Amino acid sequence: NAGVMQNPRHLVRRRGQEARLRCSPMKGHSHVYWYRQLPEEGLKFMVYLQKENIIDESGMPKERFSAEFPKEGPSILRIQQVVRGDSAAYFCASSPDRDQPQHFGDGTRLSIL
């Protein structure tokens, strides 16, 4: 009974490159959430998705960031033209319904050179 799977665990990019972070939710979970943890700060909500739909992206920067959760395959968080300030740990969580406990993956640590 695998948990939430995120890959890669660590990702290094140079300024201006693209970063793609993947998240496979727990089996039976159709609700996916992305959070970002900046150094010395708490986790902040970015985006909430259900299969093929973005429900709330109010926590995601308007430019360069996008997220999807296709009918088949993992959820993807995409960051275009990365900058140093994008360096953070990005966590994905999933739940079977919106008011059920969220289960977290181990995160992707993104470093920008």
Next chain:
Amino acid sequence: KQEVTQIPAALSVPEGENLVLNCSFTDSAIYNLQWFRQDPGKGLTSLLLIQSSQREQTSGRLNASLDKSSGRSTLYIAASQPGDSATYLCAVNSGYALNFGKGTSLLVTP
């Protein structure tokens, strides 16, 4: 906007002590409150979830209470062990997005 505060920011106790971690939130209109544990370089492990209609939840040596009207929750850890050393996070669900505190970093010394 929901603000979540955790006190203390760091705590060091000898093994065997009972301890209390505190969490406060500004908006009492919540669905539930969740306590997590985070180990260095790892993800979050859910410890306890309290629905807004509940007053407390227990799991083993852990007990979490919720006073929604005063905007407070406590996590009680009995008979602490070195393996309990980690950062403990409080998260409030006011819709679906979790609002996190900055955590309490706990060190239990042998």
